Amino acid sequence: MIKVQGLYHSYTHDHVYAVKNANFEIAPGEIFGFLGPSGAGKSTTQGVMTGLLPLQQGVVQVAGYDMRLRQRELFNKIGVSFEQSNVYSKLTALENLEFYGKLFDVPTLDPMQLLHLVGLDGVAKNKAGTFSKGMKHRLTFIRSMLNNPAIWFLDEPTTGLDPAISRKIIEIVKDKNAEGATVFLTTHNMQVADELCHRVAFIIDGEIKLIDSPRNLKLQFGEKIVVVDHRVDDTTKREQFSLVKPDDMARLQTLLQTGKIEMMHTKEATLEEIFIQVTGRGLL
Amino acid sequence: MQKLWTTFVKDARLSYQGIYFYMEVGMAIIFVLVMLFAVPENFDRTQTFYALVEIEALKGELSELIADGGDHQVKFFDSRPALEQALAANRSAAGIHVHLQGQRPVLELVLQGHESESMKALLRSTLEGAMASQLPGYVDRTTVVTLETAPARLSDRVNLLPIYLVINVAFMGLFIIAAYVFLDKEEGVIKAFAVAPVQVWHYLVSKIIIMALMAVVVSTIVVISLVGFRINYPLLILAILAFNVFGSVLGLLITSFFDSMTKAMGALFFSVFVLMFGGFSYFMPWFSPAWIRLLPSYPMIFSFRELLLEQGDVAYVLQNIGLFIALSILLFIYTNYRFKKTLTV
Numbered sequence: 238m239i240k241v242q243g244l245y246h247s248y249t250h251d252h253v254y255a256v257k258n259a260n261f262e263i264a265p266g267e268i269f270g271f272l273g274p275s276g277a278g279k280s281t282t283q284g285v286m287t288g289l290l291p292l293q294q295g296v297v298q299v300a301g302y303d304m305r306l307r308q309r310e311l312f313n314k315i316g317v318s319f320e321q322s323n324v325y326s327k328l329t330a331l332e333n334l335e336f337y338g339k340l341f342d343v344p345t346l347d348p349m350q351l352l353h354l355v356g357l358d359g360v361a362k363n364k365a366g367t368f369s370k371g372m373k374h375r376l377t378f379i380r381s382m383l384n385n386p387a388i389w390f391l392d393e394p395t396t397g398l399d400p401a402i403s404r405k406i407i408e409i410v411k412d413k414n415a416e417g418a419t420v421f422l423t424t425h426n427m428q429v430a431d432e433l434c435h436r437v438a439f440i441i442d443g444e445i446k447l448i449d450s451p452r453n454l455k456l457q458f459g460e461k462i463v464v465v466d467h468r469v470d471d472t473t474k475r476e477q478f479s480l481v482k483p484d485d486m487a488r489l490q491t492l493l494q495t496g497k498i499e500m501m502h503t504k505e506a507t508l509e510e511i512f513i514q515v516t517g518r519g520l521l
Numbered sequence: 522m523q524k525l526w527t528t529f530v531k532d533a534r535l536s537y538q539g540i541y542f543y544m545e546v547g548m549a550i551i552f553v554l555v556m557l558f559a560v561p562e563n564f565d566r567t568q569t570f571y572a573l574v575e576i577e578a579l580k581g582e583l584s585e586l587i588a589d590g591g592d593h594q595v596k597f598f599d600s601r602p603a604l605e606q607a608l609a610a611n612r613s614a615a616g617i618h619v620h621l622q623g624q625r626p627v628l629e630l631v632l633q634g635h636e637s638e639s640m641k642a643l644l645r646s647t648l649e650g651a652m653a654s655q656l657p658g659y660v661d662r663t664t665v666v667t668l669e670t671a672p673a674r675l676s677d678r679v680n681l682l683p684i685y686l687v688i689n690v691a692f693m694g695l696f697i698i699a700a701y702v703f704l705d706k707e708e709g710v711i712k713a714f715a716v717a718p719v720q721v722w723h724y725l726v727s728k729i730i731i732m733a734l735m736a737v738v739v740s741t742i743v744v745i746s747l748v749g750f751r752i753n754y755p756l757l758i759l760a761i762l763a764f765n766v767f768g769s770v771l772g773l774l775i776t777s778f779f780d781s782m783t784k785a786m787g788a789l790f791f792s793v794f795v796l797m798f799g800g801f802s803y804f805m806p807w808f809s810p811a812w813i814r815l816l817p818s819y820p821m822i823f824s825f826r827e828l829l830l831e832q833g834d835v836a837y838v839l840q841n842i843g844l845f846i847a848l849s850i851l852l853f854i855y856t857n858y859r860f861k862k863t864l865t866v
């Protein structure tokens with residue numbers, strides 16, 4: 238569905254690259270996430286993939302269209318939601334959607350239903366300029382769904398939203414994906430990446446460090462740890478044992494045989510911990 | 522076409538809610554009001570004369586002659602002190618004293634001191650002509666007339682109209698269309714537009730049409746209020762369209778080199794300033810070197826002038842309309858190319 242090969246992008250047209258040698262492919266029906274801290278090059282990559290930025294070097298194919306050719310019909314098949322909401326503040330929410338919907342050559346969804354989906358139906362007739370940041374973000378988000386896109390690009394879809402709305406957005410993405418949409422999303426939120434993405438790419442300083450499914454990453458990098466609460470002289474003591482270190486294994490075995498164990502569970506590494514482990518840096 | 526229409530309707534709705542449309546209308550209203558109520562139809566044309574004529578036979582002749590010259594009035598006095606006193610009371614009147622020196626009538630102009638040289642020359646030749654007609658062997662009134670009427674002339678009020686039209690039609694648009702584009706860039710909506718299946722020219726042409734409509738409506742109303750229906754309106758509208766589109770396309774082209782209004786301001790002002798130089802030749806006909814004639818404002822102003830004249834040169838106007846349409850098309854092709862490259866960068 239999407240193919241990116243040897244993609245480089247420099248805003249200054251020199252050797253200072255915002256994206257360096259990116260290579261990945263996204264299969265139909267996949268949710269593919271770009272996970273990385275702010276300034277890593279996520280939006281730049283999405284910009285080139287959606288034709289907002291010129292393709293300087295490399296190959297980018299989206300839904301079979303070569304992005305170098307800039308064919309406008311492609312935009313009937315894709316939807317793009319932006320990191321910074323961008324709607325006409327002097328038009329109402331409904332007018333914004335109605336106008337945008339008319340630009341497509343394919344059937345579009347009913348604007349009122351979309352507004353209802355994210356709880357904006359009550360303010361459909363209000364000017365977008367009067368909206369809070371979160372409301373504008375939701376409007377930008379549903380606008381990208383108007384043409385029922387086969388490929389959906391979401392730049393930081395949940396950033397800056399309160400938890401309830403974030404949850405709503407995540408559910409909508411899951412639903413659309415279940416209906417068959419391929420999704421490319423960028424985020425610096427590891428929970429979103431973990432919950433939504435079939436595969437994630439770790440990106441930092443413009444370079445993709447690895448690509449895999451969250452599950453594989455956890456299996457591969459997550460040090461398996463057993464947390465044990467046990468009683469020592471009337472107090473509860475909590476200890477962690479690595480399942481890969483022989484020392485820890487021996488001590489755990491002793492404890493199992495002789496100790497008074499109250500509770501015991503395994504803990505898996507979070508995507509963020511793995512990110513730190515792989516890239517040496519956090520997500521913020 | 523349907524997408525252009527959709528975009529146009531949206532742009533119309535936005536500009537109707539924006540400030541620029543009202544600015545243009547406000548400017549037009551102020552201009553019309555100033556022209557109608559503060560600017561006389563013709564500067565210096567109505568003159569009150571105070572006369573002391575010591576040759577009885579000349580009195581009637583003088584009144585007649587002065588009345589012939591336009592909307593003038595004459596009032597007679599009996600003595601020099603009375604004349605001077607009246608002149609002191611009305612500083613815009615001019616005095617005439619005719620008396621006999623031996624057998625020759627002598628004309629003396631009693632002026633206030635603020636009259637221009639041309640005014641003095643005009644008065645003197647008019648009056649001398651009048652007296653010459655009373656003396657045998659001096660019948661030569663034609664010289665009097667030639668001084669006053671230029672071959673083709675607009676009233677002083679209408680004379681200012683071409684300047685207003687060029688500013689409003691061609692050069693205000695430069696700023697307004699740039700402001701529209703930068704507003705879209707600022708709101709980011711230009712990015713949303715860029716990921717929709719529309720063409721860049723839809724975006725540009727929609728804005729050009731908005732500007733053209735505003736220019737045609739506002740300018741036509743201004744012209745009607747000031748000159749009535751006597752001129753060739755279809756041709757005027759065609760000229761407004763051609764010149765306005767040129768201004769808009771130029772504005773768009775300049776816009777494509779900058780990413781904010783503040784940064785573009787210098788270039789916009791500079792262009793307008795250079796382009797407006799043609800206006801100098803309009804008020805100072807003796808100053809029209811070739812390089813000024815090449816600036817767009819020169820043919821624009823003079824086309825509007827021809828349009829406003831009773832018997833204007835239609836061919837000249839049409840030729841300029843054609844010229845600007847051709848220029849606009851060429852500029853547009855380049856501008857469209859620039860925008861495709863830079864719309865969202």
Ligand SMILES: Nc1ncnc2c1ncn2[C@@H]1O[C@H](COP(=O)(O)OP(=O)(O)O)[C@@H](O)[C@H]1O
Binds near residue numbers: 274276281282866
């Ligand atoms: N319009 C721009 N002009 C110049 N540099 C930019 C521009 N946009 C982003 N950058 C730079 O490119 C790098 C990647 O930015 P971006 O792709 O926005 O990162 P992310 O989306 O991962 O936060 C950053 O160093 C950023 O400063």
Ligand SMILES: [Mg+2]
Binds near residue numbers: 276320393
């Ligand atoms: Mg970003």
